[in-house]
Amino acid sequence: MHFLFVICSLLIASIYGNPVYQFDIDFDMRSTYEVPKRWASAGIEFLNHEIQGALYSQMIFGESFEELAPDSITRRFNVSRFGPRTSLYGYTGCGGRFNDEWGLRDVSKMWHGEAAGTANGTFELVEGGSMNGLLYQTIKFTHGRGSMGVANYGTNCHGGTHFVEKKPYEGYMYIKGRKGTKAYACIQSQDGFTKQWSNLAECRTLEVQKENTWEKVDLRFTPNATTECGNFLMDSQLWTCNGRFIVELRTHGEISLDYTWLTPGDWNLAGKGIPARKDIMDNLALEGLGTLRMGGSMCNEADYRWKRFRGKREDRQPYHGFWYSTLGTIATSRGFGMFEIIDASRAVGIEPIITFNNLEWASDMGDFVEYCWGDEHTTWGRKRHEDGHPRPYNVSWIEIGNEQPLDWVLHDTFTAIVKAMEERISKIKGAPRFKYTIGHNLWLQDMNDPLVQTMMKSTNHLGDRVFWDLHIGTGANAQDGYTLLEVFEGFRTQLQKADSRMRIIILEENGGDHGIGRAVGHALYGNVMLRNADLVVGHGYADCLEFWQGLDHEYAFNQGQLFVTADKSFGAPVWWEIYMSSQHTYPHVVETDMHPGNEGKQNVYYPDGTTLLSRDGKHLVVRVTNTDPKNETSIMINLHGRGEAKLAGLVALYDNENPTKPFEGIDNTPSNEKRISPVTTYQPKWTPTTEFTLYPLSFTIFIFELH
Secondary structure (H helix, E strand, O other): OOOOOEEEOOHHHHHHOOOEEEEEEEEEEEOOOOOOOOOEEEEEOOOOOOHHHHHEOOOOOOOOOOOOOHHHHHHHHOOOOOOOOOOOOOOOHHHHOOOOHHHHOOOOOOEEEEEEEOOEEEEEEEEOOOOOOOEEEEEEEEEOOEEEEEEEOOHHHOOOEOOOOOOOEEEEEEEEEOOOOEEEEEEEEEOOOOOOEEEOOOOEEEEOOOOOOOEEEEEEEOOOOOOOEEOOOOOOOOOEEOEEEEEEEOOOEEEEEEEEEEEEOOOOHHHHOOOEOHHHHHHHHHHOOOEEEEOOHHHHOOOOOHHHHOOOHHHOOOEOOOOOOOOOOOOEOOOOOHHHHHHHHHHOOOEEEEEEOOOOOHHHHHHHHHHHHOOOOOHHHHHHHHOOOOOOOOOOEEEEOOOOOOOHHHHHHHHHHHHHHHHHHOOOOOOOOOEEEEOOOOOHHHOOOHHHHHHHHHOHHHOOOEEEEEEEEOOOOHHHHHHHHHHHHHHHHHHHHHOOOOEEEEEEEEOOOOOHHHHHHHHHHHHHHHOOOOOEEEEEEOOOEEEOOOOOOOOOOOOOOEEEOOOOEEEOHHHHHHHHHHHOOOOEEEEEEEEOOOOOOOOOOOOEEEEEEOOOOOEEEEEEEEOOOOOOEEEEEEEEOOOOEEEEEEEEEOOOOOOOOOOOOOOOEOOEOOOOOOEEEEOOOOOOOOEEEEOOOEEEEEEEEEO
C-alpha cells in the first residue's frame, strides 16, 4: 500500500517547470446558504440487473417463466441464441452458460432442464392459461428412473444462488397438474470437485390438490450450510455462487409451474415486509446518500403506470420493459416498483424520489397522493389497506417524465398533474407538501427557449418546491466541470426574469465505466456544484447498482457505483469518493481562489478546490481534485481569517497500486474489493508554504481545525 502523497519541497515544481497552484482561502467569507449534510443522490432503474437480480430480494431470476427458450428464439425469430443483448433480445441466460441442447430446448431461458439417473422426457413452454404473464413451464417425465426437473441459477443464470447456514428462506410457487401429482422443490449446492449437487435442506413436497387448477404452495427452507462463491465458471471474471433452486419430478408424470417467489426470511428487510436486500440498502446509506431516485428511461415505456405496481406480488402482471425485454413476450417484473423503493429507502433514512411516466393521467396522480397518504375512509387509502400496507407510504418528492422534449405536452401534463395532486393533498389530513421535478434535461441549447420562462411562471405558486432535472456526463477534465457554469448562469438569468424560486437538481450523472477517472470526475463536478449549492440542491449518480459479471457485454451502461453479487455488495471507486465526501462535509461554502487560474484554456488539466466550513466555525475541509491522468500536480494552501488553523489529516482516493501511473478504467472486484479506496494520513506537517504533490487522477480532502 502506498501511503498518501508526498509532502515535498518547492524544488519539484522548479525542476519540471510545472506551476505550483496556490489556494487562498478566507474562512471568514462563508456562504449565506447551507449545503445539506446528505447532499448526494443516486438513481436506480430496471437496468443492468440493478433491481431484478440485485436489490430485489427475489432469488428466482425469471420468476414467471416469461423468457422464451433459447431454441424458441432461434426457431421463431431467426436470431442466434448466443447473440449479444439488444433492446429487443434480453439477456442470454442459460443459453450462455450451458451447451446441452436437451436442457435448453423448450425451457424458459432463465431456467435449465435437469435429469438424474436414466430419467428422460420433454419440457414445454406453454403460452396461454398462465397464472402470471403469458407463459408457464411444463415438465413431462415419461421414461427411465431418477428425477427430472428445471433449476434456477440466479441472476441471468450466471450469478448463482447464495444461501446462508441456519437462516430461514421462504416463499411460494404456483403449480398445476393432475390431482395427486407430486413434485419436489429443493435448494442445493454443488461440490467443486465432483460437480455433484446435494440438498442443503429438506426438500418441500409440492402435491397437486385440485385437478388442473393453479394452486399456491408454500416454500420454506433452512440451509444446513452456506454456499461458496468465487470464480467457479470458465470465465475467470465471472463471480458466481454454487447454489441453485430446483423443482423436480421423481416418478413418471407431468406438472406445470408458474410464478415462483423465494426470499430471505425475517432476518432480512423482508421481515419488515420490504423485498429488498439489506446489505445493499445499508451500503447506500453508509455511502451517505440523501435521496434515491427510482426513474430513468424505463419510465418512458407506455405500460409503466403506477396503478399496475400495486397489490399482491403474484397478481402484478409483467410487461415489456424499456431495458429488460425479450422477443415475442413480456419479461419485466412488477414485483419491485416505486412502493418497494419508498419503503426500502425510508428504512435506512434515505428520501425517495419517484419518477413517473409524463403521460400519467392527472386524476391518477391525484389518486397516487390518496393511495400513499389517505386513511381507510378514503377510496384509495382503503385500497392501500387492502393491499396489506396500512401505514402510509412516506413519499413527498416526485418527478414527471424523464428526458422529455421541451414542448407544450410536457408543460400541460406537468401543470395538470401538479394541480390535481395539490388539490388532493389539501383534502387529506397529514399529507405533506410535495416537491415536484420537471423531467426535461435542460441544457444550453434549450436555455433561451420561451417555454423555459413559461414553465417557471406556471409553477411560481410552488415557491421553492419545484425543480428542473439536469442530466450530465462525467468528465475527468477540469474544463468539463466548468461548462456547467454556463448552464447555471443561464438558468439564474431565466429565474430572475420569471421571478421564480425554482432550483436545479441533477438526478443523472452518466458515464461509461467505474474507474478512478470516473470517481475523480464525479468529485470535480461535486466541487463545481457545491460552489453553486444555492441553486443546485442535489448531485445524483445514474444507475447506482450493477450486478457484477465481469462487466458483462450484455449491459447497456457500465456505470454502477455499488457492485452486487449474490453474496455481497461492495463499492466501485466512485462509491468510495461519495463516501469520503459525505464523511467530510460541512454546511458553509468558503470563498476559495486559485493562482494561477486556467485563464480560459480548453482541455487543460489543473487542480480544482472547494472549501467547506462547519456551522460553529471550528472545522474546515478543502476538497481538491487532480484530473490529469498522467502528471502529478503541486499545490499550496493558504488560510486567512480570524484565529489559527491546524491541519489534522488528509484522506485521498487514487490508484493505490499504481499511484503515479494510474490506469483510468481500473475497477474494484469481488476478490479485491478495496483495490481503489481512501487512504488516510493523520496530522501531517503544514504551514502556508508547505507544498503538497497530488497523484495523477486523485481526489484529496484536507481536514483543518480552527482555533
